Amino acid sequence: xxxxxxxxxxxxxxxxxxxxxxxxxxxxxxxxxxxxxxxxxxxxxxxxxxxxxxxxxxxxxxxxxxxxxxxxxxxxxxxxxxxxxxxxxxxxxxxxxxxxxxxxxxxxxxxxxxxxxxxxxxxxxxxxxxxxxxxxxxxxxxxxxxxxxxxxxxxxxxxxxxxxxxxxxxxxxxxxxxxxxxxxxxxxxxxxxxxxxxxxxxxxxxxxxxxxxxxxxxxxxxxxxxxxxxxxxxxxxxxxxxxxxxxxxxxxxxxxxxxxxxxxxxxxxxxxxxxxxxxxxxxxxxxxxxxxxxxxxxxxxxxxxxxxxxxxxxxxxxxxxxxxxxxxxxxxxxxxxxxxxxxxxxxxxxxxxxxxxxxxxxxxxxxxxxxxxxxxxxxxxxxxxxxxxxxxx
Amino acid sequence: xxxxxxxxxxxxxxxxxxxxxxxxxxxxxxxxxxxxxxxxxxxxxxxxxxxxxxxxxxxxxxxxxxxxxxxxxxxxxxxxxxxxxxxxxxxxxxxxxxxxxxxxxxxxxxxxxxxxxxxxxxxxxxxxxxxxxxxxxxxxxxxxxxxxxxxxxxxxxxxxxxxxxxxxxxxxxxxxxxxxxxxxxxxxxxxxxxxxxxxxxxxxxxxxxxxxxxxxxxxxxxxxxxxxxxxxxxxxxxxxxxxxxxxxxxxxxxxxxxxxxxxxxxxxxxxxxxxxxxxxxxxxxxxxxxxxxx
Numbered sequence: 088x089x090x091x092x093x094x095x096x097x098x099x100x101x102x103x104x105x106x107x108x109x110x111x112x113x114x115x116x117x118x119x120x121x122x123x124x125x126x127x128x129x130x131x132x133x134x135x136x137x138x139x140x141x142x143x144x145x146x147x148x149x150x151x152x153x154x155x156x157x158x159x160x161x162x163x164x165x166x167x168x169x170x171x172x173x174x175x176x177x178x179x180x181x182x183x184x185x186x187x188x189x190x191x192x193x194x195x196x197x198x199x200x201x202x203x204x205x206x207x208x209x210x211x212x213x214x215x216x217x218x219x220x221x222x223x224x225x226x227x228x229x230x231x232x233x234x235x236x237x238x239x240x241x242x243x244x245x246x247x248x249x250x251x252x253x254x255x256x257x258x259x260x261x262x263x264x265x266x267x268x269x270x271x272x273x274x275x276x277x278x279x280x281x282x283x284x285x286x287x288x289x290x291x292x293x294x295x296x297x298x299x300x301x302x303x304x305x306x307x308x309x310x311x312x313x314x315x316x317x318x319x320x321x322x323x324x325x326x327x328x329x330x331x332x333x334x335x336x337x338x339x340x341x342x343x344x345x346x347x348x349x350x351x352x353x354x355x356x357x358x359x360x361x362x363x364x365x366x367x368x369x370x371x372x373x374x375x376x377x378x379x380x381x382x383x384x385x386x387x388x389x390x391x392x393x394x395x396x397x398x399x400x401x402x403x404x405x406x407x408x409x410x411x412x413x414x415x416x417x418x419x420x421x422x423x424x425x426x427x428x429x430x431x432x433x434x435x436x437x438x439x440x441x442x443x444x445x446x447x448x449x450x451x452x453x454x455x456x457x458x459x460x461x462x463x464x465x466x467x468x469x470x471x472x473x474x475x476x477x478x479x480x
Numbered sequence: 481x482x483x484x485x486x487x488x489x490x491x492x493x494x495x496x497x498x499x500x501x502x503x504x505x506x507x508x509x510x511x512x513x514x515x516x517x518x519x520x521x522x523x524x525x526x527x528x529x530x531x532x533x534x535x536x537x538x539x540x541x542x543x544x545x546x547x548x549x550x551x552x553x554x555x556x557x558x559x560x561x562x563x564x565x566x567x568x569x570x571x572x573x574x575x576x577x578x579x580x581x582x583x584x585x586x587x588x589x590x591x592x593x594x595x596x597x598x599x600x601x602x603x604x605x606x607x608x609x610x611x612x613x614x615x616x617x618x619x620x621x622x623x624x625x626x627x628x629x630x631x632x633x634x635x636x637x638x639x640x641x642x643x644x645x646x647x648x649x650x651x652x653x654x655x656x657x658x659x660x661x662x663x664x665x666x667x668x669x670x671x672x673x674x675x676x677x678x679x680x681x682x683x684x685x686x687x688x689x690x691x692x693x694x695x696x697x698x699x700x701x702x703x704x705x706x707x708x709x710x711x712x713x714x715x716x717x718x719x720x721x722x723x724x725x726x727x728x729x730x731x732x733x734x735x736x737x738x739x740x741x742x743x744x745x746x747x748x749x750x751x752x753x754x755x756x757x758x759x760x761x762x763x764x765x766x767x768x769x770x771x772x773x774x
Contacts, residue, residue, distance in 0.1 A: 130699075132595060133601035135600075136600060291743035295704065297498065297501070297695035297704060298622070300494035300497065300625055301738055304487065305739065333623070351601065358607075358611075
């Protein structure tokens with residue numbers, strides 16, 4: 088039989104297409120894929136870079152230890168510049184060319200936008216940089232979870248600490264006028280009432296605000312015992328604190344996770360002294376208790392790594408733990424099975440990344456600890472024990 | 481309940497202070513538009529570069545503030561010169577919208593460069609203004625804001641005088657009024673263009689240092705330039721006095737609305753003001769009225 092040039096070309100194309108078609112299938116059998124929409128540029132890049140390092144490092148550790156049930160873990164990612172449309176495009180690209188089991192999302196906006204598609208696919212579970220209270224709902228977001236407490240839980244940790252330290256204290260809330268900033272306001276008011284604390288002032292600042300003089304004047308009149316910031320990274324907190332100190336206010340300033348990175352406050356200097364806040368993870372330098380995983384991180388990275396790194400690292404650890412439990416039970420790695428495997432995590436030791444054993448019954452890990460910045464030593468120092476604010480089921 | 485006049489006075493002072501910072505940034509917009517008819521949307525990013533240059537000189541190289549500030553201003557001027565010669569001048573003759581789009585692209589490039597050179601994390605400028613509080617009678621004024629107000633007032637007054645009495649200022653006004661006529665009078669129009677961009681770069685760097693000293697620095701601080709755009713539209717795109725008056729008005733509107741209605745209404749009030757001005761005086765309070773007949 089003679090094969091014409093045209094037939095040979097058609098056969099070649101067919102063979103190529105077949106090879107391309109079966110590649111994802113082969114990959115799925117031999118590896119576990121974590122994909123990520125990572126904000127390596129844009130307004131959230133300071134965190135995205137750390138998150139990316141954390142995810143990469145944990146995957147490296149797992150692979151060096153032989154992988155998960157004999158399968159290697161592969162981490163693929165692309166930059167999203169913290170834009171929802173770009174993040175959706177990255178999701179489509181990465182899930183279209185890889186058999187993805189776990190996905191890291193870069194924002195609340197993306198997590199909410201992609202949720203129906205995630206549920207439709209039913210092949211992967213997702214966690215990410217958002218701690219939005221809305222995502223902590225296993226019915227509405229069955230295939231997502233938060234690798235820490237949600238924002239309302241973070242404030243609950245702070246209020247629990249305040250109620251214990253100074254019963255009946257007066258509190259001012261300062262929130263940025265963003266979805267991130269407004270997130271826990273309603274629950275904070277309810278929780279404060281329950282704990283016998285008074286909300287003396289509520290201040291909202293536009294996201295573009297530079298000067299906070301007028302807000303400081305409001306704070307001066309309210310004269311609260313504690314001021315809780317939420318919805319900011321660094322600015323305008325230092326200016327708030329400096330001006331309040333200038334005016335002789337005795338209020339103690341507190342923040343939530345994204346404003347708790349040690350290196351940010353180290354650059355602020357003396358004005359940062361006494362700043363407190365809630366942390367879901369131990370700091371890189373924290374040697375209060377035995378923490379073998381932190382020791383490994385220090386070995387891999389001799390210089391300080393950010394709290395965002397810890398978040399990425401722990402997320403990868405929980406992804407891999409869910410995958411391991413699913414494979415150990417000889418189950419197919421579907422979203423339902425992976426989420427069930429994740430929710431089977433009970434009194435789990437994170438190797439010291441979190442200072443208490445964790446249990447994930449729903450979509451979050453409602454545990455945190457209050458830390459306070461010591462400007463003389465340039466470190467955050469743990470205050471009291473880890474606080475669990477899980478709601479009774 | 482009795483109205484707290486002291487509180488109102490304090491809020492008003494704070495509004496005037498932050499308005500002066502807006503006015504200084506708006507000045508950089510106006511200088512470029514006045515001379516070259518280019519609406520430079522990258523002013524916020526040029527401001528950011530100035531703040532980062534100061535950060536490098538003061539914190540990185542440990543230079544004294546009296547040296548770090550002029551070096552950062554020179555750096556801002558150089559940036560203005562480079563942008564004008566390499567990006568804007570080749571665009572001469574192109575439509576205004578094309579040049580406008582180029583400045584948007586320039587803004588993104590500057591953000592990228594800052595992220596590469598200085599990293600993406602927000603940080604603080606070294607404190608060079610002191611922390612002792614200022615009081616006018618019993619009314620508190622933030623020290624940094626008071627200094628910002630004083631600097632902005634002096635700089636803007638100097639520009640108003642320069643445009644009125646200095647030969648270069650007169651040449652710039654002539655170029656702005658009619659390029660052809662300016663050429664025929666022996667004015668070197670390209671040089672005027674360069675000078676406008678250089679001076680605007682210096683003004684933006686100065687504003688960046690002041691804004692950074694108050695609110696910290698980050699690659700996203702250029703968004704402050706958008707507020708200044710509102711100021712120039714309110715004051716008039718080609719009016720230096722308009723930049724000052726517009727800045728103070730926007731500062732006051734933001735301070736009063738943020739305090740007495742709520743911080744979430746601050747931007748609503750600002751852009752509400754912008755809409756009213758655009759409907760009543762589309763060329764701004766002090767801008768040149770251009771009549772176009774079809």
